[in-house]
Amino acid sequence: MRTREKSYVADHVNDLSPSGIRRFFDLASQMGNVISLGVGEPDFVTPWNVIEASYHSLERGYTAYTANAGLLELRQEINNYLNKNYHVSYNPENQILVTVGASQAIDVAFRAILNPGDEVIVVEPSFVAYAPAVRLAGGIPVTVDATEEFAFNVQADQIEAAITSRTKAILLCSPNNPTGAVLSKQELEAIARVVEQHDLLVISDEIYADLTYDETFTSFAAINGMAERTILVSGFSKAFAMTGWRLGYAAxxxxxxxxxxxxxxxxxxxxxxxxxHGALEALKNGMDSVKEMCISYRQRRNFVVKALQDMGLSCHVPGGAFYVFPSIERTGLTSTEFAEQLLQEQRVAVVPGDVFGKSGEGYIRCSYATSMKQLEQAMKRMRTFVEAKIN
Structure with missing residues (x-):
């Protein structure tokens, strides 16, 4: 008698869905004349002084392991940067860990704090890796929807309503991927009161903190009483255009x-x-480049938001990161239908909003981390597509 084939893959891994972002990136890569607004990666090349510092470290023979937590000098500079820019301070010797990207910092954070069955409140729409990272650590993600009614900023009472006896932590991302929403200091203070009342931890993903356009960014760890309850996660990929370097940190x-x-x-x-060594140079002498990139992103954001609104799509103005999250409900298409048809008919790649959680249905994510020339052409193509669907 024939028996069912044995699977050697763990059930909890089999249950994970592949990244919806990568699906559309792979589709676009197989087609010609595609303008991609899909992947969240700066179009800027890493600043030359950072590249040169990395070269020089190799020339000087710095090719061995560093301390597990990372170069002490780098951890000191990370603390200086966080203190100067966001008014939080850490002991570089035992409160900062240099990781392989911010994603590894989030993964390790969950594995360090979660027991099997612990719940983590994940605010959606959210980066596609958050809920899987919770599951891989043995936890249970509990989603709370941030809606356009509040500019995609989660409210403290929503978080409180989701708390149970098994809740261990809350995961926040501000500025947010995919919506670009930035939590205000007042909103963070309201969330902090809930965190303190229920004795919770917060993992605060602040990878886009330097890309904030209209108001001063507030770190959750800077809120009174929250430093001892917060794992601050950030890195060098976005603001310093160092995605391929895979370097992040946790504090x-x-x-x-x-x-x-x-x-x-x-x-x-x-x-x-x-x-x-490259990251060390970025922190010491790279902030001028970050400011220049930020100015460019702000100009692109303003252009894309206006273009989307002019073609008849509702689109809130994102306060940070380099994404817009327009509603496509007027077209009568689902998020996936819109993205697939736009790619096939006009060769513009965007990401369906529902890959970032169920509350993302009816929206798409467009990255404006590409040149103005490309953005102008993409908006022309998208306008042709949208007007045909609406009319």
């Missing part, structure tokens, strides 16, 4: 960072040495 309470470093020690050893 937080000593006990939690020690646990995270322990996991990092056994799984990664240390982040790449030459990338750490």
């Amino acid at each position: 937080g309470p000593k006990e939690i960072l020690a646990a995270m470093t322990k996991i990092h020690q056994y799984t990664i050893m240390c982040a790449p040495t030459m990338a750490q």
